[in-house]
Amino acid sequence: MANIEHKKNKSRSMPSSHINLICAILVSSVLCCLAGDITIHSEDDECVSITSCSSCLNKNECTWCVAKSLCTKQRCGNDNVIYPEQVPALLSGPDFCPRITGSEVMTYKSGKREILTVKLAEIYLYMAFTPWKCNIQLNDKNFIVPAILVGESVYCESFEMRNDSEKPYIEGTVKVLWNYNKAFDGSLSFKVCRCDLEPNCIACNKKVEK
Structure with missing residues (x-):
């Protein structure tokens, strides 16, 4: 009976050599993944000061790491890389930069809440599963509001447009x-008008249904 119990315990236990091997494999895998995503910043990498993808690609020695949103002349690691236009690569040139494409300047009435809609180009798949926000600059202030991505457009959460100046627009x-x-x-860009100062503002003259 004692022999049977001993065999059961022996079969349940895992040799320490196997445990060490599994640990080594796991550690090695983690290190490999991390190493593939490392970008080393050095003092002589002047590219890192550039925060725009298109501006980054204007420098022949710089590349843009999409997932990191980083300009560098070093390796991007595990990332989509956009190269300057003269480089023969799958992704080369500013046409592959994530960017805003809408150019129409809308005018809004001061004191009214509006949902800003922004059209985008080059939305990479993994971006869709991250939080989205709008950075609205108005009256010399920054406002960060939540947003959602639908198709190729971002919809900013309802925001109160206010013209706090003494100017019509x-x-x-x-x-x-x-x-x-x-x-x-x-x-x-967008404009906010004060109807008391500019009654002819297009946002102040919407037709009233009878």
């Missing part, structure tokens, strides 16, 4: 952020 801009703080190239 003021201009604002909106930028699009993905994964909390990574920005698409460019911004979309």
Whole structure:
């Protein structure tokens, strides 16, 4: 009976050599994954100061790491890489940069809440599963509001347009952020008018249904 119990215990236990081997494999796998995603910043990498993909690619020695939203002349690691236009690569040139494409300047009535819509180009698949936000600049202030991605457009959460100046019109801009703080190239401009100072403002003269 004692022999049978001993055999059961022996069969349940795993040799320490096997455990060490499994641990070594796991550690090696983790290190490989991490190493593939490392970008080393050195003092002589002047590319890292560039925050726009298109501006980055204007420098022949720089490349743009999409997932990191980083300009560098070193390796991007495990990332989509966009090269300058003269480099013969699958992704080369600013046409592959994530960017805002809308250019129409909309005018809004001061004091009214609006949902800003921003059209985008080059949305990479993994971006869709990250948080989206809009960075709205108005009255010399920054406002970060939640947003959602639908198709190729981002819809900013309802925002109160206010013209706090003594001017009939003021201009604002909106930028699009993905994964909390990574920005698409460019911004979309809009105007906010005060109807008491500019009654002919298009946003103040919407037809009233009878």
